[in-house]
Amino acid sequence: MTKIISSLKEARGFLEKYPRVYLVTSVKLSEKLGWAINELGISNLQTILIPDGEKSKEWKELQKLLAKMSELGVDRSSLLIALGGGSVGDVVGFASSIYLRGVPFIQIPTTLLSQVDSAHGGKTGIDFLGYKNQVGSFHLPEAVVIDKRFIEKLSEKQVIDGLGEVIKAGFIKDPSILRLLEKEKVESIQKSKSLLQIIKKTIAVKNYYTQADFKENKIRQILNVGHTVGHAIELRYKIGHGLAVLYGMERELAVTEKMGLTKKGTRDNFINLLKSLGIVLDKEMKPDWKTVLHDKKIVGDEIAFPVVAKEGVSTIKVIKLNNLKKFI
Ligand SMILES: NC(=O)c1ccc[n+]([C@@H]2O[C@H](COP(=O)([O-])OP(=O)(O)OC[C@H]3O[C@@H](n4cnc5c(N)ncnc54)[C@H](O)[C@@H]3O)[C@@H](O)[C@H]2O)c1
Numbered sequence: 001m002t003k004i005i006s007s008l009k010e011a012r013g014f015l016e017k018y019p020r021v022y023l024v025t026s027v028k029l030s031e032k033l034g035w036a037i038n039e040l041g042i043s044n045l046q047t048i049l050i051p052d053g054e055k056s057k058e059w060k061e062l063q064k065l066l067a068k069m070s071e072l073g074v075d076r077s078s079l080l081i082a083l084g085g086g087s088v089g090d091v092v093g094f095a096s097s098i099y100l101r102g103v104p105f106i107q108i109p110t111t112l113l114s115q116v117d118s119a120h121g122g123k124t125g126i127d128f129l130g131y132k133n134q135v136g137s138f139h140l141p142e143a144v145v146i147d148k149r150f151i152e153k154l155s156e157k158q159v160i161d162g163l164g165e166v167i168k169a170g171f172i173k174d175p176s177i178l179r180l181l182e183k184e185k186v187e188s189i190q191k192s193k194s195l196l197q198i199i200k201k202t203i204a205v206k207n208y209y210t211q212a213d214f215k216e217n218k219i220r221q222i223l224n225v226g227h228t229v230g231h232a233i234e235l236r237y238k239i240g241h242g243l244a245v246l247y248g249m250e251r252e253l254a255v256t257e258k259m260g261l262t263k264k265g266t267r268d269n270f271i272n273l274l275k276s277l278g279i280v281l282d283k284e285m286k287p288d289w290k291t292v293l294h295d296k297k298i299v300g301d302e303i304a305f306p307v308v309a310k311e312g313v314s315t316i317k318v319i320k321l322n323n324l325k326k327f328i
């Protein structure tokens, strides 16, 4: 099981166990986050730099990363550190899962989205032939280090992106997250005294599902609430993933309420929470139905659809695609 470590200083004891430690991050982040690298206090640290953001998840960049690992002598007794957002985490996780058939790695996520979501659960991967996350593996990090100081420097857009997955976790499993969010605004979160608590509760929801169903055969699919419609909106309008999940949740709650699968008023509560946080959804944004049809949960003319039954309770229902289309 992955260990959660609550600060960079606390990570030192863990890192001391490894004879060689290699830190992978982007050029941009290595300049911004020098303070964090120093705080890890690793004397013979080797650093590997990769491109910033989604570009690092290209096939040829993976190849360069593996070549560098080989050149620097990474072996199975070494430890890789992924320092950065979800992109760095995904490509480093994948490289560490295939290099020498697997070397240990840890995640030090630096965006809200990666701290609450992508660093956990062991999904790794790269983009391939124009499709996101087409090639990858399930490979758990040895530890995830959460340090809330990384969140302070994020833009409002990056905060909202992380909040998408936080709000989702509240609705599917843990409404106490929603009660904490009701006291916040988007602008107050970064400095909020509840921030670490909100992050940890969201991680607990993700770990609950991923530990019960690591390879996503069934119950882990509940984490995909908001994603069937959300992905289609993300691709069509090129908006951030977490924000797209909020758009997806709004549409999906509307649909499942109409079908009688969700308690009446749940969508209103969702909209009210967004309003009180200061997040406004553009009513014109609708998913492209053809993209919805690419969802991997579809079998024949039905989809195994993760549904919020009421705040904190969710389930998977097989529904007819025709019904989904009619109500979207
Ligand atoms: N593996 C999973 O389960 C999973 C889940 C969700 C998303 N993802 C993946 O995560 C990726 C998105 O991750 P992301 O949203 O964290 O963004 P990202 O990793 O693409 O980074 C976006 C930008 O934020 C900057 N940044 C990162 N940390 C910063 C900090 N502390 N201060 C200032 N700038 C900082 C980066 O330099 C980069 O320019 C996508 O590739 C997505 O597919 C994976």
Ligand SMILES: [Zn+2]
Pocket: 117, 165, 227, 241, 245
């Ligand atoms: Zn997501």
